Amino acid sequence: MILTSGLQKVFCAGLDITEFYNPNPDRLSKFWTTLQDTWLSLYTTSFPTVSVINGHSPAGGCLFAMSCDYRVMVGPNYTIGLNETKLGIVAPKWFQDTMVAVIGQRKAEVSLTTGKMYTTDEALQIGLIDESLPDANSALKKGTQFLNNFQKISPWAYKMTKDISRQPTVQWLIDNKQKDLDFVIKYMQSPTVQKNLELYLQSLKK
Numbered sequence: 516m517i518l519t520s521g522l523q524k525v526f527c528a529g530l531d532i533t534e535f536y537n538p539n540p541d542r543l544s545k546f547w548t549t550l551q552d553t554w555l556s557l558y559t560t561s562f563p564t565v566s567v568i569n570g571h572s573p574a575g576g577c578l579f580a581m582s583c584d585y586r587v588m589v590g591p592n593y594t595i596g597l598n599e600t601k602l603g604i605v606a607p608k609w610f611q612d613t614m615v616a617v618i619g620q621r622k623a624e625v626s627l628t629t630g631k632m633y634t635t636d637e638a639l640q641i642g643l644i645d646e647s648l649p650d651a652n653s654a655l656k657k658g659t660q661f662l663n664n665f666q667k668i669s670p671w672a673y674k675m676t677k678d679i680s681r682q683p684t685v686q687w688l689i690d691n692k693q694k695d696l697d698f699v700i701k702y703m704q705s706p707t708v709q710k711n712l713e714l715y716l717q718s719l720k721k
């Protein structure tokens with residue numbers, strides 16, 4: 516499966532911040548549970564996945580890209596990263612662990628604490644993406660080539676290998692789904708978090 520965007524310059528703008536701003540707890544609960552379930556499905560697919568990152572990919576966009584098996588990004592003008600600290604919020608543990616699995620503990624810590632958005636070249640250098648291509652068509656071709664590798668791999672061997680590799684992060688969320696949700700609902704009602712989100716949303720307006 517190839518995960519890509521139909522938009523011109525945005526792969527995924529991340530989660531809809533308006534869902535966090537002045538939230539209705541019931542609605543936020545459904546929103547967050549849907550996100551947890553979507554991520555669990557994507558991170559544990561029984562088939563190979565590639566993200567063809569054909570535009571900017573902040574926060575939740577970066578999470579989805581990192582959750583695929585391979586990342587091909589169009590360069591050099593787009594950016595990717597977990598920028599939550601720039602919004603004055605914190606990336607949850609499972610977001611962080613997904614990044615650690617891709618780029619390692621040290622680089623992830625620097626990346627997460629600074630909320631850095633990496634250009635395509637920088638992302639390639641730290642291993643956040645696997646390949647950089649100059650345009651969307653060649654990126655799609657590269658992504659397809661990667662998937663073709665699996666024609667010679669046993670689906671069972673593929674799935675078992677991926678399960679072993681991703682199990683700790685997946686299991687943590689399965690075991691802590693309700694706790695994670697309760698925390699998000701409480702956290703998003705904090706006046707400080709709300710102020711930070713208000714300022715960030717204002718900064719996005721043109």
Ligand SMILES: CC/C=C\C/C=C\CCC/C=C/CC(=O)SCCNC(=O)CCNC(=O)[C@H](O)C(C)(C)COP(=O)(O)OP(=O)(O)OC[C@H]1O[C@@H](n2cnc3c(N)ncnc32)[C@H](O)[C@@H]1OP(=O)(O)O
Pocket residue numbers: 524525527528529530531532533571573574575576598599602604605606607608698699702716719720721
């Ligand atoms: C211990 C603690 C543990 C847990 C804590 C609990 C929970 C916290 C977890 C929260 C996790 C959040 C993950 C996220 O994904 S947050 C979202 C991060 N996203 C961004 O920062 C992206 C911001 N957007 C941009 O940078 C640009 O829009 C972008 C580069 C994507 C595209 O640029 P472009 O110029 O094409 O578009 P714009 O004209 O700027 O945008 C158009 C309108 O869309 C609005 N917008 C953009 N992104 C978002 C978004 N993610 N959510 C809501 N709205 C968004 C933007 O304001 C524009 O609005 P209008 O002016 O048209 O009204």
